[in-house]
Amino acid sequence: xxxxxxxxxxxxxxxxxxxxxxxxxxxxxxxxxxxxxxxxxxxxxxxxxxxxxxxxxxxxxxxxxxxxxxxxxxxxxxxxxxxxxxxxxxxxxxxxxxxxxxxxxxxxxxx
Amino acid sequence: xxxxxxxxxxxxxxxxxxxxxxxxxxxxxxxxxxxxxxxxxxxxxxxxxxxxxxxxxxxxxxxxxxxxxxxxxxxxxxxxxxxxxxxxxxxxxxxxxxxxxxxxxxxxxxx
Numbered sequence: 073x074x075x076x077x078x079x080x081x082x083x084x085x086x087x088x089x090x091x092x093x094x095x096x097x098x099x100x101x102x103x104x105x106x107x108x109x110x111x112x113x114x115x116x117x118x119x120x121x122x123x124x125x126x127x128x129x130x131x132x133x134x135x136x137x138x139x140x141x142x143x144x145x146x147x148x149x150x151x152x153x154x155x156x157x158x159x160x161x162x163x164x165x166x167x168x169x170x171x172x173x174x175x176x177x178x179x180x181x182x183x
Numbered sequence: 184x185x186x187x188x189x190x191x192x193x194x195x196x197x198x199x200x201x202x203x204x205x206x207x208x209x210x211x212x213x214x215x216x217x218x219x220x221x222x223x224x225x226x227x228x229x230x231x232x233x234x235x236x237x238x239x240x241x242x243x244x245x246x247x248x249x250x251x252x253x254x255x256x257x258x259x260x261x262x263x264x265x266x267x268x269x270x271x272x273x274x275x276x277x278x279x280x281x282x283x284x285x286x287x288x289x290x291x292x293x294x
Contacts (some may be wrong), residue, residue: 106282159225170228175225
């Protein structure tokens with residue numbers, strides 16, 4: 073089993089739709105979780121950290137489910153500009169901030 | 184203007200040549216990292232450094248070397264021993280134990 077797994081997609085949604093992605097992790101001792109957004113041929117940009125209590129930033133909501141070992145990202149009222157690849161990253165708690173990244177989920181928002 | 188810079192943006196080399204990729208940050212971050220990204224794949228950790236004059240191998244260090252003589256700088260050398268050097272190289276930095284921020288990347292093509 074991979075340390076961090078994501079559905080590669082693509083998720084094709086119309087503008088205004090709500091879409092959710094999950095990311096599963098294998099190490100139950102993982103402590104830190106993040107969502108990054110990566111546009112085509114660009115660097116990943118931090119979208120949000122994922123806290124135990126959940127985290128909301130405008131149209132974006134991140135949740136952590138420790139029992140089932142996954143994090144989720146919910147995007148409400150999708151915009152064309154949300155089209156990108158969304159990477160999750162997990163700190164495996166090896167005594168150092170070593171992030172393991174998923175391969176990403178591609179989102180395509182259409183008019 | 185704080186951030187992480189990588190140069191050059193595009194780099195072309197002939198097989199058998201060593202090449203050094205630059206990474207500089209003025210965020211006063213202690214930790215710096217080098218990743219490689221191949222099409223359709225996640226980020227893979229090459230090397231990381233927590234403090235000046237110290238660095239550790241990541242998951243795919245063979246064929247690469249680094250130095251950390253200054254806090255702000257973490258150059259990566261891709262040696263001729265690296266069998267498949269063509270890739271998108273990303274440098275990141277972080278405060279220890281916190282989220283990572285990425286530079287714009289260098290696309291290396293070796294022919």
